[in-house]
Amino acid sequence: MVMAIRGRPRGFDRDFALRKAMEVFWAKGYDGAQLTDLTAAIGIAPPSFYAAFGSKEAAFLDAVDLYIDRIASAPMRALEAAPTTREGVRAMLEGSVDIAVSNEPGGCLLILGVVNCLPTNRTARDRLLAARRETLKLIAARLRRGVRDGDLPRGTGSTRLAAFYHGVMQAISFQARDGATRKELTALVKPSLAPLDSLASPR
Amino acid sequence: MVMAIRGRPRGFDRDFALRKAMEVFWAKGYDGAQLTDLTAAIGIAPPSFYAAFGSKEAAFLDAVDLYIDRIASAPMRALEAAPTTREGVRAMLEGSVDIAVSNEPGGCLLILGVVNCLPTNRTARDRLLAARRETLKLIAARLRRGVRDGDLPRGTGSTRLAAFYHGVMQAISFQARDGATRKELTALVKPSLAPLDSLASPR
DNA sequence: GCATTTATATAAATGTCGATACAAAAATGA
DNA sequence: TCATTTTTGTATCGACATTTATATAAATGC
Numbered sequence: 036m037v038m039a040i041r042g043r044p045r046g047f048d049r050d051f052a053l054r055k056a057m058e059v060f061w062a063k064g065y066d067g068a069q070l071t072d073l074t075a076a077i078g079i080a081p082p083s084f085y086a087a088f089g090s091k092e093a094a095f096l097d098a099v100d101l102y103i104d105r106i107a108s109a110p111m112r113a114l115e116a117a118p119t120t121r122e123g124v125r126a127m128l129e130g131s132v133d134i135a136v137s138n139e140p141g142g143c144l145l146i147l148g149v150v151n152c153l154p155t156n157r158t159a160r161d162r163l164l165a166a167r168r169e170t171l172k173l174i175a176a177r178l179r180r181g182v183r184d185g186d187l188p189r190g191t192g193s194t195r196l197a198a199f200y201h202g203v204m205q206a207i208s209f210q211a212r213d214g215a216t217r218k219e220l221t222a223l224v225k226p227s228l229a230p231l232d233s234l235a236s237p238r
Numbered sequence: 239m240v241m242a243i244r245g246r247p248r249g250f251d252r253d254f255a256l257r258k259a260m261e262v263f264w265a266k267g268y269d270g271a272q273l274t275d276l277t278a279a280i281g282i283a284p285p286s287f288y289a290a291f292g293s294k295e296a297a298f299l300d301a302v303d304l305y306i307d308r309i310a311s312a313p314m315r316a317l318e319a320a321p322t323t324r325e326g327v328r329a330m331l332e333g334s335v336d337i338a339v340s341n342e343p344g345g346c347l348l349i350l351g352v353v354n355c356l357p358t359n360r361t362a363r364d365r366l367l368a369a370r371r372e373t374l375k376l377i378a379a380r381l382r383r384g385v386r387d388g389d390l391p392r393g394t395g396s397t398r399l400a401a402f403y404h405g406v407m408q409a410i411s412f413q414a415r416d417g418a419t420r421k422e423l424t425a426l427v428k429p430s431l432a433p434l435d436s437l438a439s440p441r
Numbered sequence: 442g443c444a445t446t447t448a449t450a451t452a453a454a455t456g457t458c459g460a461t462a463c464a465a466a467a468a469t470g471a
Numbered sequence: 472t473c474a475t476t477t478t479t480g481t482a483t484c485g486a487c488a489t490t491t492a493t494a495t496a497a498a499t500g501c
Contacts, residue, residue, distance in 0.1 A: 039468095039469065039470085040468085040469080040476095040477090041468075041469055041470080041475075041476045041477070042467080042468060042469075042475080042476035042477025042478070043466065043467040043468050043469095043476075043477050043478040043479075044467075044468060044477080044478075045477085045478065045479095046467095046478070046479070063354055063356070064353065064354040066269060066354065067354035067355075067356050069457090069458070069459085070458075070459055070460080071457095071458090079479085080479065080480055080481085081459085081460070081461080081480095082460090082461075082462095082478080082479065082480075082481095083478070083479065083480090084460095085459095085460065085461080086477090086478070086479090090459080090460080091459065091460090140355060146412070147353055147354075150267065150350055150353050150412075150415065151266055151267040151269065151270035151350075152266075152270075152343060153266070153270050164416060167416065192425070195422075195425040195426075195429075196429060198413065198418075198422060198425065198426060199409075199425075199426055199429045199430070201409075201413075202405075202406065202408075202409025202410070202412070202413060202426055203405065203409065205405075205408060205409045205412045205413070206402075206404075206405025206406065206408045206409050207405075209349070209405070209408045209412070210401065210404075210405060210408070212353065213367060213370065215401075219398075219401060222395070222398040222401065222402075223398075223401060223402055223405055226398075226399060226402045226432075226433035227402070229429075229432035229433040229435070230429035230432040232432070242498095242499060242500085243446095243447085243498085243499080244445070244446045244447070244498075244499055244500080245445080245446035245447025245448070245497080245498060245499075246446075246447050246448040246449075246496065246497040246498050246499095247447080247448075247497075247498060248447085248448065248449095249448070249449070249497095272487090272488070272489090273488075273489060273490085274487095274488090282449085283449065283450060283451085284489085284490070284491085285448080285449065285450075285451095285490095285491075285492095286448070286449065286450095288489095288490070288491080289447090289448070289449090293489085293490080294489070294490090
């Protein structure tokens with residue numbers, strides 16, 4: 036027996052709305068994204084927005100989850116899938132470049148979405164901080180695997196080197212936000228790999 | 239003959255006020271720094287602030303000039319003063335770490351002061367963007383000098399390598415803002431120097 | 442002393458933000 | 472058809488942001 040839905044049906048698709056909201060947050064950050072921007076991008080009025088998401092903050096949290104699932108996960112999967120550590124790191128960084136130039140203005144939502152720690156942004160900032168810590172953990176785990184695989188010498192400071200590569204991702208985002216081209220961002224990758232070259236230990 | 243100053247004298251020191259304003263902008267960014275924060279830190283009421291600076295935007299521009307003169311110039315002088323390129327870059331990066339941990343929360347005003355490009359922040363953002371471009375130019379010039387001095391091989395992409403080291407500074411700022419310790423930030427410097435090692439050409 | 446000039450304190454004007462009240466609209470179920 | 476349920480559109484609320492109007496205070500010049 037089918038329980039039919041009572042009441043007037045929603046006039047828009049919530050998934051579409053969330054995707055649009057994600058794009059606006061990505062482009063303007065949490066503070067910069069005004070409710071006007073969000074509702075205009077989705078094509079709805081404020082009450083529909085609040086009925087669908089609850090609040091701007093809740094919409095942001097949903098948008099971050101969507102961003103991680105649809106956007107940010109690709110470079111981390113590439114990091115994991117590559118046969119060697121060096122190729123994995125390279126693929127991760129190049130994937131970060133792809134993401135950074137795929138929106139206007141450039142950059143990564145997880146890195147640029149909230150930078151200052153006002154009381155208002157606290158929840159949003161903490162969510163992004165947790166996502167960044169997760170990224171860092173994934174990189175460190177891949178580097179440790181590289182040590183096990185013999186890609187990297189024993190005694191490699193995986194945690195510290197992971198922070199370095201996380202830093203390269205942050206630099207890619209910042210410079211993309213400042214208007215850097217894909218070519219300029221890609222040029223950041225090669226010197227970043229030098230630490231892996233100098234550490235390289237032939238098996 | 240001395241032209242005495244007519245009218246009630248100002249009850250606070252403008253230089254002190256500008257320094258306090260700089261610290262607030264540094265800690266909270268242009269948007270995040272509210273007039274309440276500024277006037278409370280200085281210890282004056284809004285009309286005194288407007289009489290002294292004209293507007294929040296104008297105060298920010300003055301604060302950025304002060305920041306460049308008193309804070310950000312040190313690492314760039316160290317870059318220039320060092321005898322070798324490698325030592326200059328190392329000194330610049332370590333100076334960036336010093337700056338990044340010298341305020342709470344951490345980071346550099348020129349990098350973190352404005353990240354999103356709202357119409358309201360346009361002027362402030364453009365000022366910081368110009369300052370970052372100037373930083374990039376100074377690094378590139380130092381690297382070109384390194385090529386002339388024989389520190390770096392001919393054909394070194396000075397502009398691209400400068401963008402890389404500017405990126406390391408951005409990473410330092412961002413991770414400092416995320417709460418990284420001095421030790422963690424300093425650990426970013428060593429792997430960053432690897433490109434200069436692998437490029438090193440004995441004279 | 443008194444007019445003039447400039448700064449301060451209080452209070453408010455003005456605009457914008459996120460969030461809602463309310464009634465009309467659009468669906469179901471009887 | 473009509474009661475019920477949920478969404479939509481308009482118009483607005485309350486809070487807070489930057490900025491300013493007004494009156495008072497504190498200095499100089501005559």
